[in-house]
Amino acid sequence: MKGLDPFNSPLELSFFPQKSIPWPAPKTNEPWLNIPMLPHPLEYSAYFIDLDGTVYLGKRPLPNIKEVLQYLREQGKRLLFLTNDASLRRERIAAKLHNMGIAVTPEEIINPSYVAVRYLRQHHSDTPLYVIGEGDLPGELAAAGLPLCADPNQIGAVLVSTDHRFNYRKLKTAFNAIRRGAVFLATNADRTYPNQHGEEVPDAGAIIAALEACTARSVDVLFGKPATLMAELALETVGLPAEQCLLIGDNPETDIRMGNQLGIPTALVRSGVAINRKENKSSDQPLYILNQLTDLLGGSICK
C-alpha cells in the first residue's frame, strides 16, 4: 500500500479500505488492484455514530452534518448515536443536538450512564453506590432507584466518571471502599476529550488510573467505549447482525476498538481527536477512513 496516503487523498471519494487482501497480492504496481471488494459505506442498514468529534466539536456542529443524517434517514437507515459522555442524560444530549439544528430522539442515544443504569438495576440494584461524577449522572442513578452512599464502610460499588471537582477526599473514599472489596465500575476510560476549543483535556481515564494505582485493582466493568456492553446494547436495539452495521467515530482506541471486538465494520473520521495524527499507528485499524462524516456521500450534496 506504499504510496497511498489516506489522509492526503487526491481522489474524489476519501474513504479507503484499510485491510490488505487475504490472498497473495497480484504482481502489479497498481495499488488499487490490491484493495479488496468492500461494501460501499452507504450499503449498511444501521449506523452507530459517535458524537463528539464526529457530529460536533464542543458546542459546534461539524459542517453539513444535518444534511448527511437526513439523507441516511431518507434511505431508511437505522441511526444510533453512541457517546462516552456520561454527564448528561439522553434527553439533554438530544436537546443539545436539537439546539445545533440536529433532530435526534433520546431513544436514539446510548451513553454510559444509560448502560450503567440498566446494568446496575440488573446486577446491583440494592448495592450502596459511591459515584465520582458530575452533571446529570448522580441524579440519573438516584432517579433509577439506586442507593447512593458516601460511607466507605457501607459502599458496595464505586462508579467512576468524568469529574471536574475530583479531589483527594473523593479519591480516598473510593480507595477505602475498593480496598474493602467494593465493585470497581467506570462509565468510560477515555484519557482525554476535545473541549469546545478543540483542546484535549483530561477525562475519566485519568481518575481511573489514579484509583488503579493506589488500590492495585483494575476496573471490573466498563460501560462506555471500547468495552462491548454499549455496542451489544446498540446491536440489540436495532436487531441486526454486526456485519450489517457501520460504526463511525474519531477515536481508534475507543470507537474503532469496540467495533473490531464485536465484528462491527468501522469507519474512522478525521474530524475529532485523530485530526492531528498523521496516521493511526495503533492496532485498532478501521475498515474505512473518512475525513468527515459527510464523506459518506462522496461530497455530492455537501458542497
Ligand SMILES: [Mg+2]
Ligand atoms: Mg469522539
